[in-house]
Structure formats: C-alpha cells, structure tokens
Amino acid sequence: MDIAVLFLTSVVILGILTLQSHVSRAERTIARVERKLDLVLQHLDLHEEIPGKDGIVALVREGKTVQAVKAYREATGAGLLEAKQAVDRLT
Incomplete structure (x- = not known):
C-alpha cells in the first residue's frame, strides 16, 4: 500500500512540474510576441x-x-x- 501511494504521489508531482514547465514556456513565448508586436506598432507609428x-x-x-x-x-x-x-x- 505504501509503495502505491508513493508511486502515485511521484506521478502527480512529475505531472505538476511538467505542466509548470509548459506554462512557463508559453508565458515566455507570449511575452516575446508582445514585444515584437509593440515594435511593429511603434515602427508603423500606430498607437493602441x-x-x-x-x-x-x-x-x-x-x-x-x-x-x-x-x-x-x-x-x-x-x-x-x-x-x-x-x-x-x-x-
């Protein structure tokens, strides 16, 4: 029983860490796209x-x-x- 609980806990923790990694990567990508879009708007002299x-x-x-x-x-x-x-x- 203890081994099953330990295994299940490990799987859940690994899943959370993987999800957190994907979210961090997505946030960095979004920030990079926003910076590029800001540069395009600035270059075209457009204002939000x-x-x-x-x-x-x-x-x-x-x-x-x-x-x-x-x-x-x-x-x-x-x-x-x-x-x-x-x-x-x-x-």
Missing part, C-alpha cells in the same frame, strides 16, 4: 486605443493614481503590473 483614456488621464492629473490603475484595468482587462506601467506612461 485605450477605452476611457480621457477619464484615466483626468484621474492621473488629479493625483489619483490608484483609481487610474483600477479604471485602466477595468477598461482593458490588463493585469495590475501592466496597468500600473501604462498609467505611469500617461504621466
């Missing part, structure tokens, strides 16, 4: 439209950075770090 940008800029001007980040996240679906960096670029 931010829904509600005027309201977000107004919040930044009022010194309400936290609210601006929250509004950016709600408008774009961005993560916290990405939203913070985007709001910082607006200043």
Whole structure:
C-alpha cells in the first residue's frame, strides 16, 4: 500500500512540474510576441486605443493614481503590473 501511494504521489508531482514547465514556456513565448508586436506598432507609428483614456488621464492629473490603475484595468482587462506601467506612461 505504501509503495502505491508513493508511486502515485511521484506521478502527480512529475505531472505538476511538467505542466509548470509548459506554462512557463508559453508565458515566455507570449511575452516575446508582445514585444515584437509593440515594435511593429511603434515602427508603423500606430498607437493602441485605450477605452476611457480621457477619464484615466483626468484621474492621473488629479493625483489619483490608484483609481487610474483600477479604471485602466477595468477598461482593458490588463493585469495590475501592466496597468500600473501604462498609467505611469500617461504621466
């Protein structure tokens, strides 16, 4: 019985580590593609439209950075770090 539990535990741990490796690889690939896309947009002098940008800029001007980040996240679906960096670029 103990050997079966040990074997099953080992299989589960190996599966988790393999899955984590695949996710990390996918995240690196996505980041690389996003960087390339940003370069293409920059080269073509195109800018991503931010829904509600005027309201977000107004919040930044009022010194309400936290609210601006929250509004950016709600408008774009961005993560916290990405939203913070985007709001910082607006200043």
